[in-house]
Amino acid sequence: MIAEIYISLKKSISDPQGLTVKHALESLGYKGLADVRIGKLVKIKLNSKDKKTAEEEIDGMCKKLLANPIIEDYYFKLKEE
Amino acid sequence: MIAEIYISLKKSISDPQGLTVKHALESLGYKGLADVRIGKLVKIKLNSKDKKTAEEEIDGMCKKLLANPIIEDYYFKLKEE
Structure with missing residues (x-):
């Protein structure tokens, strides 16, 4: 069984890494970015x-x-493999 | 419009960060972990x-x-907001 876990900063927490990536994208010419946030996968x-045991673990x-x-x-x- | 981008190391590439997390989880008592890989979200x-333009961007x-x-x-x- 494979678990995919998505972790992101709460909305109220500022994300300097995301801001840096936003600036980098803008300097590459991408306009119209409202927000960039970086999380972990x-x-x-x-x-x-057993799915239930796996969920709890x-x-x-x-x-x-x-x-x-x-x-x-x-x-x-x-998800099943 | 919100884009969620999932980035992970290719299967053939070793993932020392994932291995460290695997060891940490095992030391917490979690057994039966076959593999742990860390990516970015x-x-x-x-x-x-416009969805098509957004996809290309x-x-x-x-x-x-x-x-x-x-x-x-x-x-x-x-996805739409």
């Missing part, structure tokens, strides 16, 4: 076959290590 | 309303700045 391949991993719930939001999708 | 809010941004096509794969989704 974590792909975990699990040996587990992945949620625990996000809370304990992968995301910082104070400043980041996350969601994840599980 | 870029969210761009565009003023443009985003693809250009990925090729020129956001992704490194030699070692990374990317795909993106466009």
Whole structure:
């Protein structure tokens, strides 16, 4: 089973990395960018076959290590290989 | 219009950051992890309303700045706000 975890900064948190990328894109000639935000994408391949157990495990991993719930939001999708 | 861009290392490229996260998760007691890979998630809010133009722009941004096509794969989704 493969879990894809999407982690992004909360809307209220400023994102200097995103701002730098926005400026870089503008200097390449791209106009009309309202906002750029950078997040993380974590792909975990699990040996587990049980979807419910996997969901609980992945949620625990996000809370304990992968995301910082104070400043980041996350969601994840599980799919069969 | 919002573009969500998912960038991940190609399968043939080793991912030391992912390996470190895998070890960290294992030391927290999570067993049965076959693989962990870390990628980037870029969210761009565009003023443009035209989907086709937006698609071409985003693809250009990925090729020129956001992704490194030699070692990374990317795909993106466009959605209305």
